[in-house]
Amino acid sequence: MDEKKMFDKAKKPITRGYADxxxxxxxxxxxxxxxxxxxxxxxxxxxCNVCDDGSTPITDDLFELAHHDTSEAERIGYSNYxxxxxxxxxxxKKKISVILLxxxxxxxxxxxxxxxxxxxxxxxxxxxxxxxxxxxxxxxNEEFWFGTNSIxxxxxxxxWKGTRTSLFIGICVAVCNIVIGxxxxxxxxxxxxxxxxxxxxxxxxxxxxxxxxRMLLMYILRPSLKTMxxxxxxxxxxxxxxxxxxxxxIYRDREFNLASRCLGTPSSKxxxxxxxxxxxxxxxxxxxxxxxxxxxxxxxLTYIGLGLPVEIPSLGNLINEGRKVMLVAEQRYQLLFxxxxxxxxxxxxxxxxxxxxxxxxxxxxx
Amino acid sequence: MLRxxxxxxxxxxITLFLVLSIVFLLMRLLPVDGYFEGRTDTMSETVKNNILxxxxxxxxxxxxxxxxxxxxxxEGDLGKSIVMRKGVPCVDVIWPKAxxxxxxGIIALGIQMLIGYPLGVLMARSKGKFVDTxxxxxxxxxxxxxxxxxxxxxxxYLSTLLKLPMLFDPLDWKSRILPIICxxxxxxASNAMWMRRYMVDQMNMDYIRLARxxxxxxxxxxxxxxxxxxxxxxxxxxxxxxxxxxxxxxYVESLFSIPGMxxxxxxxxxxQDNTMVQAMVLxxxxxxxxxxxxxxxxxxxxxxxxxxxxxxxSR
Numbered sequence: 067m068d069e070k071k072m073f074d075k076a077k078k079p080i081t082r083g084y085a086d087x088x089x090x091x092x093x094x095x096x097x098x099x100x101x102x103x104x105x106x107x108x109x110x111x112x113x114c115n116v117c118d119d120g121s122t123p124i125t126d127d128l129f130e131l132a133h134h135d136t137s138e139a140e141r142i143g144y145s146n147y148x149x150x151x152x153x154x155x156x157x158x159k160k161k162i163s164v165i166l167l168x169x170x171x172x173x174x175x176x177x178x179x180x181x182x183x184x185x186x187x188x189x190x191x192x193x194x195x196x197x198x199x200x201x202x203x204x205x206x207n208e209e210f211w212f213g214t215n216s217i218x219x220x221x222x223x224x225x226w227k228g229t230r231t232s233l234f235i236g237i238c239v240a241v242c243n244i245v246i247g248x249x250x251x252x253x254x255x256x257x258x259x260x261x262x263x264x265x266x267x268x269x270x271x272x273x274x275x276x277x278x279x280r281m282l283l284m285y286i287l288r289p290s291l292k293t294m295x296x297x298x299x300x301x302x303x304x305x306x307x308x309x310x311x312x313x314x315x316i317y318r319d320r321e322f323n324l325a326s327r328c329l330g331t332p333s334s335k336x337x338x339x340x341x342x343x344x345x346x347x348x349x350x351x352x353x354x355x356x357x358x359x360x361x362x363x364x365x366x367l368t369y370i371g372l373g374l375p376v377e378i379p380s381l382g383n384l385i386n387e388g389r390k391v392m393l394v395a396e397q398r399y400q401l402l403f404x405x406x407x408x409x410x411x412x413x414x415x416x417x418x419x420x421x422x423x424x425x426x427x428x429x430x431x432x
Numbered sequence: 433m434l435r436x437x438x439x440x441x442x443x444x445x446i447t448l449f450l451v452l453s454i455v456f457l458l459m460r461l462l463p464v465d466g467y468f469e470g471r472t473d474t475m476s477e478t479v480k481n482n483i484l485x486x487x488x489x490x491x492x493x494x495x496x497x498x499x500x501x502x503x504x505x506x507e508g509d510l511g512k513s514i515v516m517r518k519g520v521p522c523v524d525v526i527w528p529k530a531x532x533x534x535x536x537g538i539i540a541l542g543i544q545m546l547i548g549y550p551l552g553v554l555m556a557r558s559k560g561k562f563v564d565t566x567x568x569x570x571x572x573x574x575x576x577x578x579x580x581x582x583x584x585x586x587x588x589y590l591s592t593l594l595k596l597p598m599l600f601d602p603l604d605w606k607s608r609i610l611p612i613i614c615x616x617x618x619x620x621a622s623n624a625m626w627m628r629r630y631m632v633d634q635m636n637m638d639y640i641r642l643a644r645x646x647x648x649x650x651x652x653x654x655x656x657x658x659x660x661x662x663x664x665x666x667x668x669x670x671x672x673x674x675x676x677x678x679x680x681x682x683y684v685e686s687l688f689s690i691p692g693m694x695x696x697x698x699x700x701x702x703x704q705d706n707t708m709v710q711a712m713v714l715x716x717x718x719x720x721x722x723x724x725x726x727x728x729x730x731x732x733x734x735x736x737x738x739x740x741x742x743x744x745x746s747r
Contacts, residue, residue: 266443266446266447269443269444269447270447270450270451270454272720273447273448273451273717273720273721274451274454274455274713274717275697275713275716275717277697277698278455278697278701278709278713279458281698281701281702282455282458282459282461282462282701283458285462285463285701286458286461286462358575358576362578365578365580366580369580369682369683370682370695370698371702385578385580385581389580389581389584392584392588393588401581405577405578405581408576408577408578409576409577412575412576413572413576416572416575416576417572
C-alpha cells in the first residue's frame with residue numbers, strides 16, 4: 067500500500083471534521099457523534115429509589131453535586147517530570163561520569179589558568195644555562211617539570227598551550243559538524259523530493275578521498291589554525307549529515323508523526339519537537355566522539371607534514387616531535403606526556419559520551 | 433535487479449566523472465613553483481615556461497580537462513608519472529605497490545575477522561563480566577592511543593622481545609609478522625566493538641526471548657538467531673574493506689619501510705605529481721563505488737528481508 071496515498075486519504079476527513087464542528091468539550095463531541103435517541107434508551111427509569119428486596123434505598127440525598135474546578139483538573143494533568151532534570155539526575159548518579167566531567171572541565175580550565183600561575187615558563191622562549199648554552203633535551207627536573215624539547219623550550223608550558231589549541235580545534239570542529247549535520251540531515255531525511263539531490267552531493271563528497279581533499283586545501287590555503295578547522299569541517303560534516311539523515315528516516319514515518327501531520331502540524335515543528343528530541347542521546351554521543359576524533363585528525367595531518375606550523379604548540383605537533391626522539395630511551399618523556407594527555411582526553415570523552423547517551427535516553431529514567 | 437545494478441553503475445559513472453574533474457581542477461590550483469622540484473630560484477623564466485608547456489599546464493583549464501578525459505576514455509591512458517618516477521606509466525608505478533599492500537592487508541583482514549568477531553560474540557555473551565570488561569578496555573585503549581604511537585611502541589619493544597626483524601625484508605617471512613600485527617589491532621577492536629553492540633541490541637528483542645522461552649539453549653539462540661542478524665549490518669562494509677586493503681596503511685608502511693601504497697597518494701600530492709594523483713583518485717573512487725554496490729548486494733544475500741529493488745513502490 068502506498069503510504070502517501072493512505073496518508074492523503076486519512077488527512078482529509080479528519081481536518082474537515084475538526085474545522086467544521088469546533089468540538090470543544092467531550093460531552094459536545096459525544097452528542098455530536100451519537101444520535102440522541104440512542105441515549106434515551108439507557109436513561110435510568112424513574113421511581114428507582116424504592117427497591118424491591120428492601121435493601122438500602124437509593125435516595126437523592128446520597129448524591130451531591132460535583133463542582134467543576136479548573137485548578138483541580140490542572141493538578142491531575144500536571145506531572146513534575148522534566149526531561150533535562152531527570153537526564154541530569156541519571157547522569158550524575160554515576161560517580162565515574164561526575165569524576166570524568168570534573169576532570170575534563172578542570173583540564174580545560176587549567177589550560178587557561180596555567181599561564182597566569184606564578185613561576186611559569188614562556189612556551190616559546192628558548193632557555194639557556196649560565197654559560198649561554200641552550201638547554202636541549204633536559205630530562206624532567208625541578209625547574210623544567212616536563213623537561214625541555216630538542217630546541218630548549220619548556221615542555222610543561224608547551225603541553226598546556228598545545229592542549230588548549232587542540233581542544234579548541236576539537237570543540238570548534240565538533241560543534242560545526244553537529245550544527246551543519248543537524249540542519250542538512252533533517253532536510254535530507256525529511257524532504258522526500260530533495261532526497262536524490264542530497265544523495266548525489268553526498269556521493270560526490272564521499273568519493274573524493276578525505277586525505278586528498280584535506281591535503282589539497284591545506285596546500286592551497288596554507289597551514290594555519292583557521293585553515294585546519296575549515297578543512298576538518300569541510301570533510302567532517304558529510305558523515306554526520308548522513309548519520310542524522312538515517313536516524314530521521316527511521317522516525318519520519320512513525321505513527322505519531324503521521325498523526326501530527328494529519329492534524330496539520332508544520333514540518334519544521336514536527337522535526338524540532340517530534341523527531342530531534344529522539345536523537346539527543348546519539349547526537350550527544352557523536353559530539354563527544356567528534357572532539358577526540360578531531361584531535362586524532364590533527365595528529366595525522368601533522369604526521370604527514372600538513373599540520374599547524376611547528377612553532378604553534380599543539381598536541382599533534384608535540385607528539386610528532388616526541389616521535390622523532392623516541393629511539394633515544396632518555397628522551398622518551400617528550401613523547402610520553404603529550405600521549406598521556408591525548409589518551410586521557412579521548413578516554414574521558416568516550417566514557418562521558420556513553421554515559422550521557424545512556425542518561426539522555428528516557429527509557430533509562432526511573 | 434539487473435536494471436537496478438545498471439542504474440547504479442550509470443550514476444556511479446557520473447559521480448566518478450565529477451570527482452575526478454574536481455580533483456583535477458584542484459590540483460591545477462596548486463602553486464606553479466611545485467613543478468620545478470625545489471629549483472625555483474635557479475631556473476630562468478624560459479626553462480620554467482618550457483617545463484610547464486611540456487606538462488601541458490599553460491593551456492586554459494577547460495582544454496587541459498578535455499585533453500585528460502579524451503586520453504583516458506579513448507585510449508585508456510592515465511598518463512605517465514611526472515615526478516615520482518619520471519616517465520613510467522602510472523599504472524606500472526601503482527600495480528606492484530598495490531600488490532604488496534594487498535598481501536599484507538588481506539592477511540590482516542583475515543585476522544581481524546577471525547579474532548575480532550569471536551571476541552565480540554564472547555563479549556556480548558558475557559556482558560558485564562570479566563571478559564567484557566577486558567575487551568572494552570582493549571577497544572578503549574586502541575581508540576585512545578594515537579596509532580602512530582602504539583605502532584612505534586610495537587616496533588621498538590616487540591621486535592626486541594620476540595627477536596623479530598624491525599624492518600621489512602621481502603625474502604624473510606618473519607619480517608612480515610610485526611606489520612601484520614600492527615595492521616590487525618585496530619580492526620580487531622572495531623570488529624569486536626560492533627559485533628558486541630549489534631548482538632547486545634539483538635538480544636533484547638522479543639523474538640530472542642520467545643526462542644529462549646520455547647526451550648532453546650542460550651548458545652543455540654546466540655549462533656542461530658543473534659549472530660546471523662548481527663552480521664547483516666557488518667556484511668555491508670565487508671567488500672569495501674576487502675577492496676581497500678590495497679590502499680595500505682601510511683603509518684605501518686612508513687615505519688617498517690614496506691614498499692606499499694600507504695604514502696604514495698600523500699607523496700604524490702606533496703610533490704605535485706598530477707598524473708599520479710589523478711590515477712590514484714580514480715582507483716580509490718572506483719573501489720569505493722564498487723565496494724558500496726557489492727556491500728548492498730551482500731547485505732541482500734545475507735538478509736532476504738532487505739530489498740534493493742522497490743516492489744510495488746513501498747516508500
